Amino acid sequence: MNKYAANLSMLFNEVEFLKKFTLAKENGFEGVEYLFPYDFDKDDIKSELEKNSLKQILFDFPAGDFASGDRGIAIFPDRKSEFQEGVHKALEYANHLNCERLTVLVGIDNGKFKKSQLHDTLIENLNYASDVLKNTNIMILVEALNTIDAPNYFVSNTEHSRKIIDEINLDSVKVQYDIYHMQIMEGDIIRTFDNNKDKIGHIQIADNPGRNEPGSGEINYENVFKHLAKNYNGWIGCEYAPLGDTVKGLSWIHNIGGKSA
């Protein structure tokens, strides 16, 4: 049976962040993920997780100033120290919240550096993060994004994210396969999953176009979920924008998600 994690950056926006944990639990989720915990006190988050018996599945390393357009900083030669400080901050939160997965958003190519410099910086930063995390159970994930929503994002297809993690060549560094982003960029979902499944550490979902609930777009999620149930043991993060009320929109999880609870 598939394990679905509620993405609290996109679901339950009817309430403030710290109140989302209870709603996730009430609606059958056993795990949660979100972009960033850093604006909140780690004890406050931990108490929500404990109160609701929720697992902290994943969050992202600090990724620059999201509000002003940053989508990660791991590629920038002039922001290495900022990235590396962020690794320690992420580790501090991850340890406290028992989070076993941290995602690297690599950043938007702003044209200031050569591609090879961006690549080399990314590799250097990933090696740095791996080194800092080496005696932990924490997995590092590299996520490709679509370039319609994030123009000029440096890693925008599975082949590229796979190439990067292969270059790092550590069991603890894997691909985050976001089906929404990859349907926009490349399609061929099931074959791509099959070809990379040993290297996929986390999956996220939303339908396309629109990034709404599974069932609202061109992806046959019922069949994708059946395939994942047989071939994938990890978590599936529900990172979509509910078309209306979050709770009403969750009916897909029972109708096509293969979840009986």
Next chain:
Amino acid sequence: MPKFEANLQFMYNEYDLIDRYEQASKSGFKGVELQAPYSLEIDQIREKLDLYQLKHVIINLPVQDPDSNLANIALRPDRKDLFLERLELGINYASQLGCIGINTGIGTKPENFDDEEIYNTLVENQRIASEKLLEKNIKALIEPINTVDQPGFFINTSKQGIDLIEKINHDNAYLLYDVYHMQIMEGDLSRTIIELKDKIGHIQIADNPGRNEPGTGEINYTHIFNLLDTINYSGWVGCEYSPLHNTHDSLYWIKNHL
């Protein structure tokens, strides 16, 4: 729902080619397509079309090279005369069968020629085909094909298809958008269909992976068909899939729409 037609190369393989027209009609189809009608006489096919009230929507040009057996003479700088000969044959069939379009067939990249020379040959051949087909009111259809099933296929994304059509620079050149091929090569089906709708002359479907009937794979065809209604797509949708078991049983997804 859009108008569906049966691809007789892929469907009804339980029957001889000539008998597939009758079977398509029995299933409720009002139209058919067939890549290679050339083993049949035109009159023989017309008799079936009349008898079963079927529209023969499209055929493909016969683009096999007699020496290599590769279906790529449209790309061969040394086969331009043969291409024109085959074009006449195709036009003869298509016009007498009442086709709305011909898939002009592109093929896998030939060896021993450089890309530019191949591309220029293709553009030249396609421009002639577009012009000659226009005289018969038949669309020239350019189909990008996935390179998982056909490694080396020369035009394999909708972008390449549209770029080629721009180079051909003829109003009668249209894109054949095969949802199956494009899901393998690029995804983003809905956005692409909306963007290219004015240049799409024909659509074909199958699910992925497997190229079986809609509902067997990762594509939500209910969504795609609704989208085609929303954008007022008035053309045909060719069912170019391999039935998972037998053809009649494979039609559950379409039963109420034929």
